[in-house]
Amino acid sequence: MLAAHVAGDPYAFEELFYRHHRQLHRVARLTTRSAEDAEDALQEAMASAHRGARSFRQDAAVSSWLHRIVVNACLDRLRRNKTHPTTALDDVYPVADRTAQVETAIAVHRALMRLPVEQRAAVVAVDMHGYSVADTAAMLGVAEGTVKSRCARARARLASILGYLETGAAPNRPAG
Amino acid sequence: MDGVGPDESDDAGADPPLTVEALADLQAGLLDDDTAARMRKQVRGDPDARQTMDALNRVRRDIANLGADAESAPDVAPEVVDGIAAALHAEQPGRSQRGAAHTVRPGRLPRPTRAAVGLAGLVGLAAAAVAAWLGTAALISPPAPTPSRPTTAEHITVSRPPMTIPLSDQQILALLDDKPDFGPLADPQRRTSCLAGLGYPADARILGARPVQIAGHPAVLLVFPGDTPGTATALAVAPNCSSVDTGLLADRLVHRP
Numbered sequence: 001m002l003a004a005h006v007a008g009d010p011y012a013f014e015e016l017f018y019r020h021h022r023q024l025h026r027v028a029r030l031t032t033r034s035a036e037d038a039e040d041a042l043q044e045a046m047a048s049a050h051r052g053a054r055s056f057r058q059d060a061a062v063s064s065w066l067h068r069i070v071v072n073a074c075l076d077r078l079r080r081n082k083t084h085p086t087t088a089l090d091d092v093y094p095v096a097d098r099t100a101q102v103e104t105a106i107a108v109h110r111a112l113m114r115l116p117v118e119q120r121a122a123v124v125a126v127d128m129h130g131y132s133v134a135d136t137a138a139m140l141g142v143a144e145g146t147v148k149s150r151c152a153r154a155r156a157r158l159a160s161i162l163g164y165l166e167t168g169a170a171p172n173r174p175a176g
Numbered sequence: 177m178d179g180v181g182p183d184e185s186d187d188a189g190a191d192p193p194l195t196v197e198a199l200a201d202l203q204a205g206l207l208d209d210d211t212a213a214r215m216r217k218q219v220r221g222d223p224d225a226r227q228t229m230d231a232l233n234r235v236r237r238d239i240a241n242l243g244a245d246a247e248s249a250p251d252v253a254p255e256v257v258d259g260i261a262a263a264l265h266a267e268q269p270g271r272s273q274r275g276a277a278h279t280v281r282p283g284r285l286p287r288p289t290r291a292a293v294g295l296a297g298l299v300g301l302a303a304a305a306v307a308a309w310l311g312t313a314a315l316i317s318p319p320a321p322t323p324s325r326p327t328t329a330e331h332i333t334v335s336r337p338p339m340t341i342p343l344s345d346q347q348i349l350a351l352l353d354d355k356p357d358f359g360p361l362a363d364p365q366r367r368t369s370c371l372a373g374l375g376y377p378a379d380a381r382i383l384g385a386r387p388v389q390i391a392g393h394p395a396v397l398l399v400f401p402g403d404t405p406g407t408a409t410a411l412a413v414a415p416n417c418s419s420v421d422t423g424l425l426a427d428r429l430v431h432r433p
Binding site for chain 1: 196197199200201203204205206228231232234235236238239240241242243245246247248249250251252256257259260261263264265
């Protein structure tokens, strides 16, 4: 379908967006300060992807490619707007037929949204999208050690929020 | 244990405390090699510390799984999706007047209309093979600007009178019984380029063809199999149709008996 878009089919890219929009919006929300920023970044990213479809390499899945463009746009926005305030979570989850896997995913998403956006963006880039620490640092305009530190703080906090530490608390100091 | 943190100088023999934060630092690669090695040795001998590391590793797995899980992705407000789709439409040169035809309908997510999808014939079961071929072509062909081409007569309304194919459905279907007359597109290379611009592979089946005039403009009518059985797609393209610009003037979906 992306190839169809590249060849000039005016609807193929729009169809791609519709197919992936929920996941793309989620990753945008996870890596931006507010819902408004997420929407703006997603629109920028999709426009960029739309224009750059000819550079798409067939050795990557379209979904991964779109996610990467969205993450790049969001991290760049964070780098540019370091002082803007962060707003709280306000998401709508599918209600019907929640499997255990979906419940876990929702819990993880909500836990991520409780983190400061700097920690959240770092851990989403590294752990969700497999970005290297070096690439994440470059996109955020910070040192690699800063990314590592943010990831460490994020993971420790998430482990606490999600209750994963309740049976395995470290002996010398409480978690969190 | 003393209170020396994992990222400070250690006295000889002092082990870093195995707090959640310290183990997270270990996991994140924040510790120098010696400290990390000592801590790993400690973890191996400490069941609670191993459980904490398991918890931290579980967090990483869960985040990765979240990214791959489409089902749990929250719904997005329709106006947000519509807005982005409308912006994508507006990006395409010469198409903004068409964008309104099948975008913002408040409260629901719009889809391309049937007539519009009929043009492509690529958003269907046969699309996979075509798209794979096009993907390869896109890699090896020089980049081409997106052609500016409307898809239906009603959408070409900016500064010209509406364009329609000057043949009835029966006359179009009659072309299927005749030998194709490609007119200016007789040259196979030019025709291949035109097909690429329309989104078809070089060996796409052309059911019929003939030169036509549309509102005084010379054109070539090409008839392809439609995207559903029992249909055909008729496209009227410019005589200099190429992968860069097909000069598509009009199209019609025809039902075959």
